[in-house]
Structures are given as C-alpha cells and as structure tokens.
Amino acid sequence: MSPAPLAQVEIHERTGEGCVAENGFCPGWIADNIDKYWAPLLEHVYLCVASVGIGFAIAFTCALVAHRQRWLIAPFGAFFGALFTVPSVAAFLLLLPITGRGNTTAIVALVAYTLLILFRNVTTGLRGVPEESRDAARGMGLTDQQMLWRVELPLALPEILAGLRIAFTTTVGLATLAFFAGGGGLGEQIYSSRAGTGGIYFQSNVVVAGGLAILLAAVGDLLFLTIQRLAAPWRRTRPA
Amino acid sequence: MQAATLEFREVTKVYPGASEPAVDRLTLEVPAGDICVLVGPSGCGKTTAMRMVNRLIDITSGDILLGGESVRTKRPVELRRHIGYAIQQIGLFPHRTIGQNIATVPRVLGWPKARIRERVDELLELISLNPDEVRDRYPAQLSGGQRQRVGVARALAADPPVLLMDEPFGAIDPITRDRLQNEFLRLQAELRKTVIFVTHDIDEAIKMGDRVAVMKHGGKVAQYAVPAELLMDPADEFVEQFVGADRALKRLALQRVRDVDLWKVALVREGEPIADVRARLAESDIEIPLLVDASGCPVGWLSERGLAGERVQRRLRSPAEPLIELDDILRDGLGRLLAEESMYGPVVDAAGRVVGVLSLEMIAAALQAPASDVPSAAEMAVK
Numbered sequence: 001m002s003p004a005p006l007a008q009v010e011i012h013e014r015t016g017e018g019c020v021a022e023n024g025f026c027p028g029w030i031a032d033n034i035d036k037y038w039a040p041l042l043e044h045v046y047l048c049v050a051s052v053g054i055g056f057a058i059a060f061t062c063a064l065v066a067h068r069q070r071w072l073i074a075p076f077g078a079f080f081g082a083l084f085t086v087p088s089v090a091a092f093l094l095l096l097p098i099t100g101r102g103n104t105t106a107i108v109a110l111v112a113y114t115l116l117i118l119f120r121n122v123t124t125g126l127r128g129v130p131e132e133s134r135d136a137a138r139g140m141g142l143t144d145q146q147m148l149w150r151v152e153l154p155l156a157l158p159e160i161l162a163g164l165r166i167a168f169t170t171t172v173g174l175a176t177l178a179f180f181a182g183g184g185g186l187g188e189q190i191y192s193s194r195a196g197t198g199g200i201y202f203q204s205n206v207v208v209a210g211g212l213a214i215l216l217a218a219v220g221d222l223l224f225l226t227i228q229r230l231a232a233p234w235r236r237t238r239p240a
Numbered sequence: 241m242q243a244a245t246l247e248f249r250e251v252t253k254v255y256p257g258a259s260e261p262a263v264d265r266l267t268l269e270v271p272a273g274d275i276c277v278l279v280g281p282s283g284c285g286k287t288t289a290m291r292m293v294n295r296l297i298d299i300t301s302g303d304i305l306l307g308g309e310s311v312r313t314k315r316p317v318e319l320r321r322h323i324g325y326a327i328q329q330i331g332l333f334p335h336r337t338i339g340q341n342i343a344t345v346p347r348v349l350g351w352p353k354a355r356i357r358e359r360v361d362e363l364l365e366l367i368s369l370n371p372d373e374v375r376d377r378y379p380a381q382l383s384g385g386q387r388q389r390v391g392v393a394r395a396l397a398a399d400p401p402v403l404l405m406d407e408p409f410g411a412i413d414p415i416t417r418d419r420l421q422n423e424f425l426r427l428q429a430e431l432r433k434t435v436i437f438v439t440h441d442i443d444e445a446i447k448m449g450d451r452v453a454v455m456k457h458g459g460k461v462a463q464y465a466v467p468a469e470l471l472m473d474p475a476d477e478f479v480e481q482f483v484g485a486d487r488a489l490k491r492l493a494l495q496r497v498r499d500v501d502l503w504k505v506a507l508v509r510e511g512e513p514i515a516d517v518r519a520r521l522a523e524s525d526i527e528i529p530l531l532v533d534a535s536g537c538p539v540g541w542l543s544e545r546g547l548a549g550e551r552v553q554r555r556l557r558s559p560a561e562p563l564i565e566l567d568d569i570l571r572d573g574l575g576r577l578l579a580e581e582s583m584y585g586p587v588v589d590a591a592g593r594v595v596g597v598l599s600l601e602m603i604a605a606a607l608q609a610p611a612s613d614v615p616s617a618a619e620m621a622v623k
Contacts, residue, residue: 130329130331130334131329132327132329132330132331133331133332133333133334134331135296135327135329135331136325136327136330136331136332136333136391136394137331137333137344138296138320139294139296139320139325139327139331139404140320140321140325140344140345140348140394140395141316141317141318141319141320141321141322141345141348142317142344142348143317146348151333154335155333155334155335232335233378234334234335234336234378234379234380
C-alpha cells in the first residue's frame with residue numbers, strides 16, 4: 001500500500017519518529033496519542049446507544065401493535081426489511097439533503113437498520129409464548145394488559161434481549177460509517193485524516209480506532225448476554 | 241367459598257361459518273358440590289361447553305347460571321377470577337416459581353402479601369407438597385405429576401365455588417393418573433366444589449363423576465345420569481357403545497366387597513365338638529365349614545373326614561383361597577375368584593379375620609341392584 005504523502009508528512013512532522021515514518025505498528029505513538037480517541041469513542045457509544053434505544057422504542061411499539069392486530073406483522077416486516085436492504089453508505093448520503101450533516105442523520109440511518117432485527121425478535125419472542133400459558137392466564141381472569149406484562153413479555157424477554165444484542169453489535173459496526181454524514185464517532189478516526197491521527201493510511205491509527213470499535217461491540221455483547229442470563233433464571237434450572 | 245349450583249339452559253354455540261352447532265341446546269343442572277363429567281368422543285363439544293362457563297367462548301344462545309346468576313351479566317375477567325381453571329397442558333408459567341404461579345389469581349384480586357403467602361403454603365400442603373421445598377422452584381424442576389397438582393392448586397387458589405377441569409390428568413402416565421384421581425377425589429370430599437370435568441375417557445368419567453353427561457357429535461347430550469345408571473341402563477345405542485361391552489365389569493368397580501351382604505359361613509376351630517359345628521352349619525349359607533386358627537384367620541375348607549369323629553380334625557379339602565379383602569372393589573373380588581377358578585372365597589377384614597364369603601352368585605346379583613343402591617366413586621372416596 002502506498003501511503004498518502006500528505007498524511008504521512010503531517011504525522012511525520014508532528015512526531016518525527018521512525019516507526020511512524022515507516023507506517024508501522026507503533027506502541028509509542030499509540031501511548032502518546034491515545035487521549036485523542038476518547039472523544040470519538042464516547043461519540044460512538046452515544047450513536048449506538050441512541051440508535052438502538054430509539055430503534056427499540058419504535059420496533060417494540062410496532063411489535064406490540066402487531067401482536068394485537070396480527071395482520072400488521074407482514075406489512076411492518078416488509079417495510080423494515082426494505083429499510084434494511086438500503087446500502088448503508090447510500091443511506092447516510094441519501095439523508096444528507098433532508099437532515100443535513102451531523103448526528104441526526106447518522107442516528108436516523110442507524111435506527112432504520114436496527115428496526116428489522118428488533119421487530120423480528122420481539123414478534124418471535126411473543127409468538128413463542130406457550131399457548132397453554134396464555135390459555136391458563138386468560139382462563140384465570142388476567143386482562144390483556146396483565147397477560148402481556150406478566151406472562152408474555154417476561155417469557156419473550158430472552159428473545160428480545162437476543163435481538164438487542166445483535167442490533168447493538170451490528171450498529172457498532174455500521175456507526176463507523178456515520179462520519180460520511182458528519183456524525184463523528186470512531187469512523188472519523190479510522191477513515192479521515194482530518195481527525196489528526198493519520199486516517200486510513202496510517203496503520204497504528206486504524207488498529208487503535210478499529211480495535212476500540214471491536215472492543216465496544218464485545219463489551220456490549222457481553223453486557224446483553226449477562227442481562228439475558230439474569231433476566232431468565234428459569235432457563236438455567238435443571239429438573240431436580 | 242360455598243359451592244354454587246351450575247345450570248346450563250338450552251346453551252348453544254355455533255362457530256362463525258359453521259353449518260352445525262358445536263353445542264346444541266345443552267341443558268343440564270349440576271348440584272352444588274358435585275362433580276359433573278362431560279365425556280364424549282373428540283369433537284363432541286364437551287370442551288366448548290366447558291369454556292362457555294367462564295366465557296372463554298361466547299354463548300350463541302341460551303344461558304348458563306352460576307348460583308342462580310347468569311354468567312352473561314358479568315365482566316368476563318371478573319367472572320373468570322371466581323372460577324377455578326385447570327387444563328390438560330397445565331399451563332404453568334415457566335418463568336414464575338411454583339409459589340408465584342399459585343398466587344396468580346389472589347394477586348390480581350389484590351390480596352395482601354401475607355395472606356397470599358399463607359394461602360400458597362396451605363395449598364401446597366393440601367396437595368401433599370412440602371412448601372419449603374417447592375415454593376421457590378420453577379415448574380421445569382418438578383415432575384409431571386407434581387406440576388399437575390400445582391395446576392389444580394393454582395385453580396383453587398382464590399377458593400372459587402366452581403372449578404373447570406379440562407382433561408386435567410390426560411397427559412400423565414396411568415399409575416400417576418390413578419393416584420392423582422384418588423387424591424383429587426379425597427380433596428373434593430373435603431372442599432366440595434362444583435366441578436365441571438371434561439374427559440374423553442369413560443373409565444375416568446365413571447370414576448370421577450357424581451354425574452356424567454355423555455355427549456355425542458353435534459354437541460348433544462346423549463345421557464345425563466349417575467355413573468351406575470349409565471352403566472346399567474344406557475339411554476341409547478351410542479351410550480351403550482361408548483361405555484363399552486365391559487360396562488357390567490365397570491359397574492363392579494363402583495362397589496366394594498363391604499357393600500354387599502356376604503354369605504355366612506360356619507367357622508370351625510380344631511378340636512371343637514362336632515355337634516356345635518353341625519348347629520352352625522345349619523345356619524350358614526354354604527355347606528362347607530371353614531377351618532380358622534385361634535385368631536380367626538382362615539386355614540382352609542374342611543373336608544367331610546374332618547367332621548367324622550367327635551371333634552373337628554384338621555383335614556382340609558382345599559386351601560382358603562382366594563382371600564378377598566373387605567375393601568376390595570367387587571371387580572377385583574371377581575378377578576381373584578376367576579384367577580383361582582373358584583366359585584367362592586373367604587372375605588377377611590383388615591386384621592385378616594374371616595367375616596364372610598363372597599361368591600360368583602353374589603356378584604351376579606349385585607349387577608341386578610338398582611342404580612340408586614350403587615354409590616359413585618366420588619362418594620366412595622368420602623367413606
């Protein structure tokens with residue numbers, strides 16, 4: 001790979017070290033510059049949490065509506081599926097004229113991608129509730145609301161959390177493209193030389209920024225996995 | 241809560257788009273505290289009939305009265321909270337502990353926590369489970385039989401006057417099922433709920449029911465009667481076929497040996513004066529004296545030679561078999577006689593002492609007894 005002279009020069013001038021000049025993996029440089037990554041990382045976390053949070057609110061509401069009105073499952077699914085198939089870079093660029101550069105555009109696009117996964121998992125989870133539990137609940141005089149919150153949602157919870165897990169990890173990856181829309185995040189560090197850490201042509205930078213993204217995904221994954229296990233103690237029991 | 245009478249009045253259910261009713265002008269009255277079994281082949285409308293009681297299914301026409309009040313006047317949710325509901329698949333909530341499962345209805349009724357806790361423990365004890373052991377377990381940690389009992393306990397939680405049970409013991413192995421049936425009958429003897437019990441198994445119907453409604457396709461009742469009458473006097477060919485060719489034998493299951501007048505038998509002991517024995521023989525229903533030991537337990541049937549001398553000698557023509565117990569049901573008594581190829585056999589009490597003789601003739605006579613003399617199994621459990 002031939003380094004871009006401009007970036008190379010910038011870094012070279014700033015640090016003046018051989019390793020950097022040779023575009024290698026430079027622990028020294030990383031140690032000196034690591035503080036430049038905190039802000040983008042936090043921005044990235046914000047993008048992901050906000051997107052998954054908003055996406056969940058929308059998908060969950062739609063799934064609950066579709067739970068009462070079954071015929072809505074197909075159209076909702078088709079719509080979210082269509083959103084999911086829009087190429088991600090295109091989505092960021094398509095939104096630019098509407099929402100302008102910045103966080104909003106990035107979040108709108110990211111939310112759109114979480115909808116299908118979250119909607120599917122909530123619906124599947126609710127559909128997986130044993131019919132006999134539902135029959136017993138109704139037969140004992142639980143209202144629809146009581147049945148939903150006391151029986152159906154708790155039983156669907158593992159599936160719902162699994163959806164959040166997938167949505168979060170996917171979003172962490174997609175959010176690296178948010179900088180196309182001016183959304184910031186680790187993508188800015190990875191791709192752009194404007195961030196002041198050398199951009200895509202400087203290996204140390206790519207390794208650190210990319211590594212942080214992977215780490216974020218892993219932490220999120222682990223977090224949801226833990227919640228999933230804590231939230232469903234009955235699944236861990238074995239016949240006595 | 242006091243049991244309530246339950247009355248079906250011309251209850252009809254026609255499902256949308258169906259040409260024939262699923263339940264057709266069903267009319268029957270269940271006295272308070274009785275178990276009424278709805279039995280019939282699948283598709284006969286028995287479950288539909290049951291589910292109209294708590295309005296899980298809407299009534300097309302007619303009415304169901306619970307303690308004199310129409311179920312149609314109440315909000316379904318309110319109505320259901322005061323009707324126990326137990327189903328074959330049990331439907332325990334897998335994510336809630338046994339205690340929480342049982343507490344379902346008391347919780348929606350807003351009982352105070354302490355009272356709910358007390359009630360849960362009381363019910364667990366009632367179904368012979370140790371509260372401290374089971375309360376905090378999840379359903380998956382219990383055996384099928386235990387889960388079924390918890391299902392019944394949950395249905396009883398708010399002490400409803402009426403209980404609906406849809407094949408509650410259907411998915412359980414025969415041995416456990418038998419135990420659960422007996423356990424429920426004992427429980428019912430104490431609780432005296434009005435129970436609608438749905439099953440497709442005629443043996444279960446006869447065992448569990450104070451009254452049995454045999455239903456046939458199209459949701460019509462072919463016969464509504466006490467079990468003995470159903471067996472002795474089937475209303476039509478359908479009922480006759482449904483109760484089976486062995487209905488006479490089934491009827492014998494409704495009576496115990498202690499319920500029939502046993503034959504008197506001359507009991508003799510070794511060394512007794514023959515004259516006494518002769519006097520006793522004259523009074524007994526059977527010509528052969530039965531030799532017993534000092535405590536009254538049977539030794540064997542005495543031969544002629546045993547009576548030849550001045551005193552009774554231990555000379556046997558045959559052993560005292562089969563031994564029949566007072567608490568045996570007549571069907572088992574018959575079984576024992578047939579197994580030993582014997583016309584009669586001594587009946588002993590719990591201590592093993594002879595109290596009389598049961599014969600094939602008597603069993604045949606018992607089959608002729610009017611239905612009113614034959615108790616239902618549910619009544620037998622109370623005794």
